[in-house]
Structures are given as C-alpha cells and as structure tokens.
Amino acid sequence: MLVTQVKNKLLRLIPADELCRVVDMCERVRLGPRQILHHYMLPMEYVYFVERGLVSVAARVEREKFVEVWLIGSEGLVGAPIALAADAAPLHRRTVQVTGEALRIKTPEFCGLLDSLPHLRSVVDRYLAVVLGQTSQSGACNSFHDIRQRLARWLLIARSAMDDNEIPLTHGVLAELLGVRRASVTDSLEALQTDGTVTTRRGSVKIENPVELSRLCCGCFKLIEREYRRLLPASDTGSDARLPVRSQPQSPWMSPDS
Amino acid sequence: MLVTQVKNKLLRLIPADELCRVVDMCERVRLGPRQILHHYMLPMEYVYFVERGLVSVAARVEREKFVEVWLIGSEGLVGAPIALAADAAPLHRRTVQVTGEALRIKTPEFCGLLDSLPHLRSVVDRYLAVVLGQTSQSGACNSFHDIRQRLARWLLIARSAMDDNEIPLTHGVLAELLGVRRASVTDSLEALQTDGTVTTRRGSVKIENPVELSRLCCGCFKLIEREYRRLLPASDTGSDARLPVRSQPQSPWMSPDS
DNA sequence: ACGTCTGTGTACGCTACCGTACTTGATCTG
DNA sequence: CAGATCAAGTACGGTAGCGTACACAGACGT
Structure with missing residues (x-):
C-alpha cells in the first residue's frame, strides 16, 4: 500500500x-x-x-x-x-x-x-x-443550547471531520444523531437556510458560509476546534511533516502557549 | 506520609x-x-x-x-x-x-x-x-432524559464518588451543576422524596434507598457504574491488584509551539 | 407511465422546563 | 433576642421541543 x-x-x-x-x-x-x-x-x-x-x-x-x-x-x-x-x-x-x-x-x-x-x-x-x-x-x-445551535455545531464538526462542505445525510438521520425530532431538524435547517448559511437538497445539507454559521452557533464549536488544532496541529506537508523532536524524557510538561 | x-x-x-x-x-x-x-x-x-x-x-x-x-x-x-x-x-x-x-x-x-x-x-x-x-x-x-432522572443519576454518581449517602449541597449548587433552574431541582427532589428514595435537609440531600433510586433513574447510571467496576475493579486487599501495564514507558513528544 | 418508497414540509395539542419573583423558613451574627 | 442572610417552597405566564400525523415531492423500479 x-x-x-x-x-x-x-x-x-x-x-x-x-x-x-x-x-x-x-x-x-x-x-x-x-x-x-x-x-x-x-x-x-x-x-x-x-x-x-x-x-x-x-x-x-x-x-x-x-x-x-x-x-x-x-x-x-x-x-x-x-x-x-x-x-x-x-x-x-x-x-x-x-x-x-x-x-x-x-x-x-x-x-x-x-x-x-x-x-x-x-x-x-x-x-x-x-x-x-x-x-x-x-x-x-x-x-x-437550543436545537438550532446544536445543529450548527454538529454541521461544523462534521465539515471538519469530512473536509467537505457537503454533508449527505437526511433530516431523519441528523435527528437521530442529535437525539431530537426529525421535524425539529427540518425547522432548524430551514432557519439556517433563511440565514443563508446552508442550503439543502433531498438527502444532503451543504454549508455555504461556514464563518457565518460559526457565528450563529454557540461558542462550543470554536472551543472544540481550537482544542483539536492546539493538540494536533495540521501537517500540511504530507507524511514528511517535520516531527517534533523527542526530548526531555524526564519532564515532557510544557507551558501552554498564550 | x-x-x-x-x-x-x-x-x-x-x-x-x-x-x-x-x-x-x-x-x-x-x-x-x-x-x-x-x-x-x-x-x-x-x-x-x-x-x-x-x-x-x-x-x-x-x-x-x-x-x-x-x-x-x-x-x-x-x-x-x-x-x-x-x-x-x-x-x-x-x-x-x-x-x-x-x-x-x-x-x-x-x-x-x-x-x-x-x-x-x-x-x-x-x-x-x-x-x-x-x-x-x-x-x-x-x-x-428528564431532570428527575438526571438528578437521580447525579446523586448516585456523587454517592459512589464520595462513598457517602449524605451529599451536603444546596439545591442551587445542584442546579448549577446540572445546568437547570434551581426551582426544577427543588421540584425533582420533592418527587424523589415522595418516592422515599431521598430525604433533604437545608443544604444537604441524603440518599435513603440507593437501590430504589437506581431503579427510578434512567439506565445511564448503571452503565457508568458497571464501566468503572469493569475497568478498575476495587482492590479489597490494598495494593496487590494486578492490572495490565504498557510495555514501554514513554511519550515525551511535545507539540511544536505554534 | 405507473405505482411505490422514502424524504421533506407543515400542523396541532401537549408537557417539561424556563425566567422571574415573591413568600416562608432555617441559620448565622451582633 | 433582633435583624440580617441565605435556602427552600411556590406561583405564573411563556415557549421550545415533543409525539403524532398527514399531505406532497423527488427518486426509483418495472
């Protein structure tokens, strides 16, 4: 492989x-x-x-x-x-x-x-x-937080996880995942669509404006995303990414950056 | 020491x-x-x-x-x-x-x-x-789950954590922890009290019947408790328990400061 | 083209829970 | 003991979300 x-x-x-x-x-x-x-x-x-x-x-x-x-x-x-x-x-x-x-x-x-x-x-x-x-x-x-905000958070996390603005799931599946009614998802998606942050097709939700969506969302998404980036900084250079040097076997503790 | x-x-x-x-x-x-x-x-x-x-x-x-x-x-x-x-x-x-x-x-x-x-x-x-x-x-x-069940779960977990049936907290603090209204805690505690599973004094809740309380609670508590017992079986003997160990102590890698 | 299936829009009454706030009761302080 | 303080009980209108249900629409197979 x-x-x-x-x-x-x-x-x-x-x-x-x-x-x-x-x-x-x-x-x-x-x-x-x-x-x-x-x-x-x-x-x-x-x-x-x-x-x-x-x-x-x-x-x-x-x-x-x-x-x-x-x-x-x-x-x-x-x-x-x-x-x-x-x-x-x-x-x-x-x-x-x-x-x-x-x-x-x-x-x-x-x-x-x-x-x-x-x-x-x-x-x-x-x-x-x-x-x-x-x-x-x-x-x-x-x-x-209310369903709309939680849905926004979910969509944003899914977007990061998939590296794709298109999330091919039905309202029914989203509802199951969030633990809410299917109709509630439909309503919330409609609201988000009115705000211009997402569009929906049958069986799929597309994030049109992640920045705006993240502003409408509660702060929870930003905390989660920041934590990922802080602990697992992206390697843009592929498998040859410079890797951190193994050092200080005695004390790997480091002070967090600002 | x-x-x-x-x-x-x-x-x-x-x-x-x-x-x-x-x-x-x-x-x-x-x-x-x-x-x-x-x-x-x-x-x-x-x-x-x-x-x-x-x-x-x-x-x-x-x-x-x-x-x-x-x-x-x-x-x-x-x-x-x-x-x-x-x-x-x-x-x-x-x-x-x-x-x-x-x-x-x-x-x-x-x-x-x-x-x-x-x-x-x-x-x-x-x-x-x-x-x-x-x-x-x-x-x-x-x-x-509704507030009553979540409160029951919380009390049971707190009981395990403290090894004590008496939990010296006010309704207000419990409400903060559960993320609900103070009045909702008062109501739910009253209901639990009617069921005979807890009694309350000013600033304290006492679990009178843990078994019954756990039956009124959602299944979440049992799952959590079972998981603790499965992974960290209580040591009655003091310090001679044997748990699996990692074969290699290490992990001094530090994320590159960004 | 047809019926069939699955997904989406929408409606209605219901309940749990909310925000607020006032009252009563317990405990502490001077 | 009096007054202050804090916990607990209670009330009331408002609403987000629920369960249910039904009609419509896009996709699909034959």
Missing part, C-alpha cells in the same frame, strides 16, 4: 518509518452505508483509521435508542479508547453515517504497535484528549 | 513500591469550599488525588456560565487528561463542591512518574477510559 496515499490526518502526523510499520499491517476497506463497525458491548476486533466518510459513536440511552456522543472522520480513529485499556470501548456503538473508506488493523496488533512506536502512541494519546474535550463540551452544550 | 492511610482508590490499586514513590512526592492539602483547583484555559500546576470530598469538572457554555461534565471523588484524579498530553486540560474548570482533602503533586513530576511507574500509568489510563465513558454517557443522557 502506498504510504503517500494515506489521507488520515493522524497517520500523517507520524514520521515515515513509523507510518510504514503501521500501514503495512493495515488493510484498506470500504465503509458501507449504515455499517456497524462496533456493536454495543462487544469486543472490538479492528480499529479503523478513517480515510473518507463519517463514523458516529453513539451511547445507548434506551432499548434500541442511541444518541451520538462524538464523531469521527479522516481526522480521527475509530476505536481509540482501546489505547487506554485493551478492553475499554464497549459502552458505545460505532456506525458509518457517510460511506467512505478506512485503513483497519486488528486490535491486538494495534496495541502492539502502540508499544513499539512512540510517535503513534503520542498522536493517539493526544487524539484521545481531543475526543474527551469534544465529547464533554458537546454534552454540556446538549443541556444548555 | 503513611502509605497505609491513603484513601484514594486509584492509588490503592497500584503496588506498594510504586505507591511509595508517588506518595513521597505528594503533599496532603485541604480542599476548601468553592476552591477552584484549575481555572479555565490556564496551565495546570498540580494534579490531585482526591482523598475526601467532591470536585466537579465543568465546561464553559457561556460567559461565566459553566455546566458540569464529570465528577471526581476519592475514586479519581483531578487532572488526569494531563497523562494524554501535558498541555491537555484547559477547556474545563475544576471546582471543589464538597470540602475534603487530597494528595497533590506538581504536574511535571506527575508526568515523570507516569513514565517510570507502569502500574500508575496503567491505572490512570484506565481511569481516563472510565471518564470518557462517564462523560459521554452523561452527555447523551442530558439530551434525552
């Missing part, structure tokens, strides 16, 4: 030698519509570095009723909590929401790589910190 | 030799009422192993308006996300809600210990997995 074709942003943050080791053990798979990558309360066979598409992680709140808790696109990894405890990811269900593809690797092999590839470990750890921030901020947002 | 007097449940899960190394670098401090252990967006100077009392972690949802995202008692650690990235914990504010005491250690020294004490690392990792589960489940719960 050609390393230079890897699109996953976490993988693109690790140096070429480690990247090769990882990619060698991966297989490229298609993420089919509504495919369940991980069932609720079952062991996780693979972890997936998403290359294209969108995967949602949802918590069970009732018999056969799930609400999304975080979102994974090409900036992330499906199954990251495995890195914290090999048996650590059973509360939630991972479902493909937008088809695409991913590099997948068997869980035990992934754990092995984490132990031998320090940059991979570091990137996954930092990604987990972002997920925790994103999830907790969204959770607070859920209990405080 | 006497190692045998350590009450923190995470510390009690690591073997005696590691425990001594940790405790040697800690100082025992009092957690005063309404004390802010970590301000929003500022570097974290210390991490705290809570020995008694209750600390809440809250996300900013508006100018000077915060909503709780998770809860820490003697079963946990204030500042755990530091273990994922030394600069990883700035989105939220940590406030003492119930006075008590804690063992605190300077952040850089904590990071150093993580790299040299594999059992400590393992316990903290697993605790982080629990926090992620708890936070995400609560977030979903926030957008789906």
Whole structure:
C-alpha cells in the first residue's frame, strides 16, 4: 500500500518509518452505508483509521435508542479508547453515517504497535484528549443550547471531520444523531437556510458560509476546534511533516502557549 | 506520609513500591469550599488525588456560565487528561463542591512518574477510559432524559464518588451543576422524596434507598457504574491488584509551539 | 407511465422546563 | 433576642421541543 496515499490526518502526523510499520499491517476497506463497525458491548476486533466518510459513536440511552456522543472522520480513529485499556470501548456503538473508506488493523496488533512506536502512541494519546474535550463540551452544550445551535455545531464538526462542505445525510438521520425530532431538524435547517448559511437538497445539507454559521452557533464549536488544532496541529506537508523532536524524557510538561 | 492511610482508590490499586514513590512526592492539602483547583484555559500546576470530598469538572457554555461534565471523588484524579498530553486540560474548570482533602503533586513530576511507574500509568489510563465513558454517557443522557432522572443519576454518581449517602449541597449548587433552574431541582427532589428514595435537609440531600433510586433513574447510571467496576475493579486487599501495564514507558513528544 | 418508497414540509395539542419573583423558613451574627 | 442572610417552597405566564400525523415531492423500479 502506498504510504503517500494515506489521507488520515493522524497517520500523517507520524514520521515515515513509523507510518510504514503501521500501514503495512493495515488493510484498506470500504465503509458501507449504515455499517456497524462496533456493536454495543462487544469486543472490538479492528480499529479503523478513517480515510473518507463519517463514523458516529453513539451511547445507548434506551432499548434500541442511541444518541451520538462524538464523531469521527479522516481526522480521527475509530476505536481509540482501546489505547487506554485493551478492553475499554464497549459502552458505545460505532456506525458509518457517510460511506467512505478506512485503513483497519486488528486490535491486538494495534496495541502492539502502540508499544513499539512512540510517535503513534503520542498522536493517539493526544487524539484521545481531543475526543474527551469534544465529547464533554458537546454534552454540556446538549443541556444548555437550543436545537438550532446544536445543529450548527454538529454541521461544523462534521465539515471538519469530512473536509467537505457537503454533508449527505437526511433530516431523519441528523435527528437521530442529535437525539431530537426529525421535524425539529427540518425547522432548524430551514432557519439556517433563511440565514443563508446552508442550503439543502433531498438527502444532503451543504454549508455555504461556514464563518457565518460559526457565528450563529454557540461558542462550543470554536472551543472544540481550537482544542483539536492546539493538540494536533495540521501537517500540511504530507507524511514528511517535520516531527517534533523527542526530548526531555524526564519532564515532557510544557507551558501552554498564550 | 503513611502509605497505609491513603484513601484514594486509584492509588490503592497500584503496588506498594510504586505507591511509595508517588506518595513521597505528594503533599496532603485541604480542599476548601468553592476552591477552584484549575481555572479555565490556564496551565495546570498540580494534579490531585482526591482523598475526601467532591470536585466537579465543568465546561464553559457561556460567559461565566459553566455546566458540569464529570465528577471526581476519592475514586479519581483531578487532572488526569494531563497523562494524554501535558498541555491537555484547559477547556474545563475544576471546582471543589464538597470540602475534603487530597494528595497533590506538581504536574511535571506527575508526568515523570507516569513514565517510570507502569502500574500508575496503567491505572490512570484506565481511569481516563472510565471518564470518557462517564462523560459521554452523561452527555447523551442530558439530551434525552428528564431532570428527575438526571438528578437521580447525579446523586448516585456523587454517592459512589464520595462513598457517602449524605451529599451536603444546596439545591442551587445542584442546579448549577446540572445546568437547570434551581426551582426544577427543588421540584425533582420533592418527587424523589415522595418516592422515599431521598430525604433533604437545608443544604444537604441524603440518599435513603440507593437501590430504589437506581431503579427510578434512567439506565445511564448503571452503565457508568458497571464501566468503572469493569475497568478498575476495587482492590479489597490494598495494593496487590494486578492490572495490565504498557510495555514501554514513554511519550515525551511535545507539540511544536505554534 | 405507473405505482411505490422514502424524504421533506407543515400542523396541532401537549408537557417539561424556563425566567422571574415573591413568600416562608432555617441559620448565622451582633 | 433582633435583624440580617441565605435556602427552600411556590406561583405564573411563556415557549421550545415533543409525539403524532398527514399531505406532497423527488427518486426509483418495472
């Protein structure tokens, strides 16, 4: 598999030698519509570095009723909590929401790589910190902001995760993910459309004006996005990104920048 | 400091030799009422192993308006996300809600210990997995269940965190934490009181019947509690528990300052 | 072209929860 | 003991979001 074709942003943050080791053990798979990558309360066979598409992680709140808790696109990894405890990811269900593809690797092999590839470990750890921030901020947002703002936040996060302004999902699916009525989504989307920030077609929402949308949204999105950028700065130079020097094994603590 | 007097449940899960190394670098401090252990967006100077009392972690949802995202008692650690990235914990504010005491250690020294004490690392990792589960489940719960159920969940989690049926907080504080009106808390508590599961005094709520309360609550609490027990089984023997460890201490990578 | 299916617009009554604010009761202070 | 302060109970109108339901429209297969 050609390393230079890897699109996953976490993988693109690790140096070429480690990247090769990882990619060698991966297989490229298609993420089919509504495919369940991980069932609720079952062991996780693979972890997936998403290359294209969108995967949602949802918590069970009732018999056969799930609400999304975080979102994974090409900036992330499906199954990251495995890195914290090999048996650590059973509360939630991972479902493909937008088809695409991913590099997948068997869980035990992934754990092995984490132990031998320090940059991979570091990137996954930092990604987990972002997920925790994103999830907790969204959770607070859920209990405080109205549906319109939460929908705006969701669309903006999805846009970042997919690197695409077009989000091919129906109102019904969006409603499920947000844990609200389908009709509420329709109403909110209409309002956003009136503001000129999005347009809708049957089965798809397109973000026309992200900047304006982000202004209409609550502050939660900006906090989440800033956190991602702070902990996982984008590598624009591909797999040859300059990588941070390993140093100061005694004290990796650093003071946050301004 | 006497190692045998350590009450923190995470510390009690690591073997005696590691425990001594940790405790040697800690100082025992009092957690005063309404004390802010970590301000929003500022570097974290210390991490705290809570020995008694209750600390809440809250996300900013508006100018000077915060909503709780998770809860820490003697079963946990204030500042755990530091273990994922030394600069990883700035989105939220940590406030003492119930006075008590804690063992605190300077952040850089904590990071150093993580790299040299594999059992400590393992316990903290697993605790982080629990926090992620708890936070995400609560977030979903926030957008789906009514105030009464969320209050019941909160009380049960607080009870586990404090190991005490008496939760010395006013309705006003509970309302702040849940992100709802003070009057709504009064109403819900009254309902729970009618059911005979709790009693209230001025400035305090006592759980009279945890089993029944947990039945009235949504399923979210049970999921959260089960996850804690699964990943961090209680050590009745003090310090001889065996949890899996990472094979390689490391992770000194720092993000390039931007 | 046809019926069929799935997605979207819209409506209606209902309830949980909100903002506000006033009253009563408990605790502290001088 | 008197007065001040803070917690808790209660009330009331307003509304966001709910469940349900139905009609219409774009897409699709035969």
